Amino acid sequence: MSERERGSQAAIPAQQSGSESAPKRLPGGQRGGPHGGMGMGMPAERSLNFLPSARRLMGRLRPHRLHLTAIIALAVVSVGLTVIGPKVLGYATDLIFTGVIGQQLPAGTTAEQAVAAARAAGNHNFADMLARMDVVPGVGIDFAALGRVLLLALGLYVVASLLLWWQGWLLNGVVQRTVFQLRAEVEEKLNRLPLPYFDRQPRGELLSRVTNDIDNISQTLQQTLSQLLTALLTVVGVLGMMFWISPLLALVALVAVPLSVVVTGQIAKRSQRKFIAQWTHTGELNGQIEEAFTGHELVKVFGRQREVEAAFRAKNDELFAASFGAQFISGIIMPAMFFIGNVSYVAIAVVGGLQVASGSMSLGDVQAFIQYSRQFTQPLTQVASMANLLQSGVASAERVFAVLDAEEQQPDPAVPARVSDPHGRVEFEHVSFRYDPDKPLITDLSLVAEPGHTVAIVGPTGAGKTTLVNLIMRFYELDAGRITLDGVDITALRRDDLRGRIGMVLQDTWLFGGTIRDNIAYGRPDATEEEILAAAQATFVDRFVRSLPDGYDTVIDEEGSNVSTGERQLITIARAFLAEPSLLILDEATSSVDTRTEVLLQRAMAALRSERTSFVIAHRLSTIRDADLILMMEDGRIVEQGTHTELLAAGGAYHRLYQSQFQQPVSGDDPVAVPA
Template identity: 80%
Template sequence: MSDSSTTTARPRPPVGGGGFGRGPMGGAGMPAEKSMNFGPSARRLARRMNPDRPKLLAVIGLAVISVVFSVVGPKILGYATDLIFTGVIGKQLPAGTSTQQAIEAARASGNDNFADLLAGMDVVPGQGIDFGALGTVLLWVLALYVASSVFAWYQGYLLNDVVQRTVYRLREEVEEKLNRLPLRFFDGQPRGELLSRVTNDIDNVSQTLQQTMSQLLNSLLLVIGVLAMMFVISPLLALIALVTIPLTMVATGMIAKRSQRHFVAQWKHTGTLNAHIEEAFTGHELVKVFGRRPEVEEVFRERNEELFKASFGAQFISGIIMPMMMFIGNLNYVAIAVVGGLRVATGAMSLGDVQAFIQYSRQFTQPLTQVASMANLLQSGVASAERVFELLDAAEQEPDPADPVVPTARRGRVEFEHVSFSYDPEQPLIEDLSLVADPGHTVAIVGPTGAGKTTLVNLVMRFYELNSGRITLDGIDITAMRRDDLRSHIGMVLQDTWLFGGTIRENIAYGNPRATEEQILAAARATFVDRFVRTLPDGYDTVIDEEGSNVSAGEKQLLTIARAFLADPSLLILDEATSSVDTRTEVLVQHAMAALRSDRTSFVIAHRLSTIRDADLILVMEEGSIVEHGTHDELLATRGAYHRLYSAQFSGAVIEDDETTAEGVPTPVSP
């Protein structure tokens, strides 16, 4: 075994984008938010529905049929109005006369307006309302509206299926992306911010697609259909109605442009606030112990105020669109009513056509108003989609080799060959490190905080990629193996315990889902979990909550050790695995660890040197380099760095100054 040069930097996790605190009072910073590019993001979101293109085509077809039936309705209903109006006028005219005679009589009496009105009508003097024809027309209108509703319902059903499948695939893709991202990415992201993108933003995308897709499609088709019918009835009135389109587009564009940045800021501040809440409530005990609640509440108020201002600005500015559209629509309605009334009076149009056109004018402005009212929702959804796309576009870890080497032997021999690594290129950490861990040996790694102990085992797990050199497991370069194959050989017990919400049995079986009940119980007995589980009312069926608050810290640590025991790895990594257990339990766990470490290579990171006295090899690390190596007795005899650490723990506090003992060891000072 050899070791090489040292470094002056201590290991620091990389920070990507913005900084964030590690403790309850740490700042939950955000990566710099790019200005939203609405068009490309909206098109990218729309392309995600391509796998359901046949259903989308069916949705469009159903929407066309529904809108056609809906658009034809007012025109036919205008015939009913004409039947009623013609019957009322015909009843007032003398029976037995012709329509031409009635017109001439009206002109002779000086009533030219009434004569013009009669000239534009198909009236029969003396005949009242034809209720048979009126009933037939109304039945046709009813049938058209019922059919339009049925097609619209089925269109909504299919569109709902398309939207939910799209969001389902998006969630799956995000989940798979998270599994492909390197640990470096998570080191630079506040958990609350990341969770906000995965949950809040995806839910907002789902809501936006659900509420806007159908309305946008129907509104577009309705505008086209209504506009065609208006030109059929009266080109002049249609041109008057068209004046509202450029006014609407200009006004909507100006308002949307101003509200766009507010929506981006709204979701940015939502993620920031979530990050702060997640951080503060995860460490709420420390917040209370150190009396920092006022500061936490102040940070919350500040970020909540920022979110309020951004949300208020976004909703208020975009909310102006709706009343503005209603105002333009009312102006259009008044103009059509006045011009249409004059044309009826002159006989240029029938009353039924004017009535139908007024209905069409309402239908024409209604979809424009709906689109305007959806502008804020659409902008909000696209802003959330862009945040999700930023996550999907993040740089991934190096892919597994196309032709991976599958290890056949499980001996556990680990070799570092001239390994160099740093979190920050400007701050070297581990340089030209070489060591060998033989099968079945226990390698203990000790050293001051920040020396690079945990970094060393993270490199073995391939959580980070090397700058240079290589690491082999049983003679195979770990980069030539699939990560799953590599990690299936490794069991890991961390200082920070992790248990999920489930039974004790399920938490132990997490190490080997195929384990039998007998194997689970054997692992529990070997790691002394069985001793405290038997005292619980529900035994192994005791449900552990998400925080693990119904078991002690030491019991949680024992459960994680039992989990590793059940996995039966060829390489075992223990990162301060006994730090949370009491002294008496530690003795029992040491015996369990001895059984667990037999016939397998073990890397043990330890601060309490009493736990690694029997290690086959002890590595002493300082600033990323191995400064000493040997057995416990050998290292004590050299009276070097390990002796100083040992003396500090067992002889009292050590104060280093310019004067040392003759052996070069700082003078121990009793407390």
């Protein structure tokens, strides 16, 4: 839950709902200032900073040092046993080959005599090979010894497999705990980010970062860490065995290494840009889909289905092109490595065959070496094929780190102040504020809201009405001046303490998926059933809930599509009523209800506002006639203030606004802009 949700327990601010509420926060319907939707948090169009981001991602595994040590130890033993296997099988091959050759030699002779006879017959290569073999003429295959060797090889592979399974189990736990912690940090970070960050960040793009990108990081760590560790250890172990068996063949096999590195590097360099583009387009496409689905009724009303579909197709095509390019280019690595491995295999087979024929190596050693060459090229191929996974995962990690590195809101004071004698007196002292540094909005504004008074704020759209209440909530920080609550600077209070004293009911309702009872109780979770019913009755929610089949247990979805707009508004007002805040903010709270219900709600809110300070933003001037103080705002300034009667008698801006609503039609020559 964001801090904005927790702070204003009286109601869920409509700002959380996304793009629909942005005009309530920014003047003139802007979203995100001069940069529009592409504000902070959007991935920049630049190459992926691979190594620093990869090191930072690997650094997140540091708290699991003990498990990682065990994982490495298990991998070393498992790979070591696997590496010994081909040598043992090579010995088995020598037993078979020696038995076959020995059976063909005349019995009763010695090995030396057999070698001499072969040389005398001119078979020098056979004689050289026979001289290196532990052959007994006339004796066939020693099946007992062969059986023991095969059982040893089987045991080695079984134990290696069990250790590898254990290693994978431990690694899975490490990865999942790491990703769990990363999700928790992102959630906590979102709670510490200032509201301007969310103003400039498309909601779908942000959701993509905290869901798709984190899932991609999890898959990347899970699929690559184990394989990468095993592959590197295998390369080291196999390389040692290869040099032990034949330094010449080992050098032949090593020729493939620099060639593989060069090929992989060249391909990876071209695929990096494609991967960062792939995840960037994924986030942007999610933003488009979320926006279109959230406003699907508006899209249909204005007949913009084709434009929405065209925008989707265009962005989907960009995502397809980036994804296809990333996967195709990185996919070239695997066949390229297979080709290099096969060339190396052919070279080893030819040179090894010549050495067996010359007697320099046994057949079993050549067979073992060929297996080692396969084991040597296979992990190299695996590492190369993991390049696309690593690049994709690190690209996602960089996007998540961008959220974690975003500038946070000012921290709460280490020793927060407390309001010792709460009455609800609010004072603005020479307050200045602007969303855009180049466009002043509120300049040197001062006003006082006395305890128990109702302050109504009216004026044209963009005058700064909603900005005032957002500043009281500390959704934004002041550029100059200060705001005090009962004499205490609000910046000296903890945000939770400040917002816990304030209830908000906004024009844009926000309900979550749950029952009507749960939505009302959100204002005060510890409220009793009787208190919930009393709040519902006082705000006339009970009137329509009783007509529903499931009553207060009726489940409404996040958009509240199974209750009317006015009924949603009533539920949010009941939520505020239940919270009993000391400071109440009503921003067009009755604009979505019918006239009869509005009259009833005004009575309920009159009771709700009693003995507490209230700020009421209204375009319907009929709703604020009884306010203790009316502020007429234009261009971020209070141009008039007084009671309804005083302002009408003054004949100024408020008088003209009142006349435009009740006594004359709007004309193009009207000097005062009529609020929407």
